[in-house]
Amino acid sequence: MEEKYIIPAQTHIGHVHLKVSDLERSLQFYRDLLGFEVTTMYGRQAAFLSAGGYHHHIGLNTWLSKGAPPAPAHSAGLYHTAILYPTRKNLASILNRLIAAQYPLTGASDHGVSEAIYLNDPDNNGVELYWDRPKEEWPYHEDGSLNMYTKALDIDSLLSELN
Known part of the structure; x- marks a missing residue:
């Protein structure tokens, strides 16, 4: 085998x-x-x-x-491109830039291992902007598997990184 x-x-x-x-x-x-x-x-x-x-x-x-028009939402294809920022402050900076530009977001989530902002590019391709928490801060289940989840991102806490 x-x-x-x-x-x-x-x-x-x-x-x-x-x-x-x-x-x-x-x-x-x-x-x-x-x-x-x-x-x-x-x-x-x-x-x-x-x-x-x-x-x-x-x-x-x-x-x-x-x-060409965007690909249909309910079809096979790319869900999103994920762009990893090196620090939480970097993610806060791009979020602040998007807010100032009044660019529409499609979501903002805390996944335990990371914090993420979601939006679409002009062709309706999904884009995730995120940073990873340090690995030693990741949540785990008792069996040792990752405890990833989707909770609302605390936008105010993220933006406080800019102060």
Whole structure:
């Protein structure tokens, strides 16, 4: 019998590449609002963006989707892209930016292991902005399994990080 394969623990998801209907509109969201930096453009059809100078964390293209409507909500596909912030204060900062821009949120949750803000990009792709609590603070059940949950995020507590 073949041994079960387990992916190496150091493996990370390197980037997400999204089909978008309007490249400039998506750049306004990912670059101008969320603060990603453009690392390269492929004409007017694709853009690659990063945090911190990596070749790209997000790819955007209109190769097959220029002018197309968003994917139906009740269909298979990407649920959301999750963007991990290094600190709680960083998450508070982007939340404050979204509030100032009056950008609509779709949710805000405390998951025990993390705190998360949810929104949709201009093509209705789900986006999760979150930070992970230190692993030693994660909640566990008596049997040792993670006790992840979904509770309302304390927005005021999060924003107090900015004081």
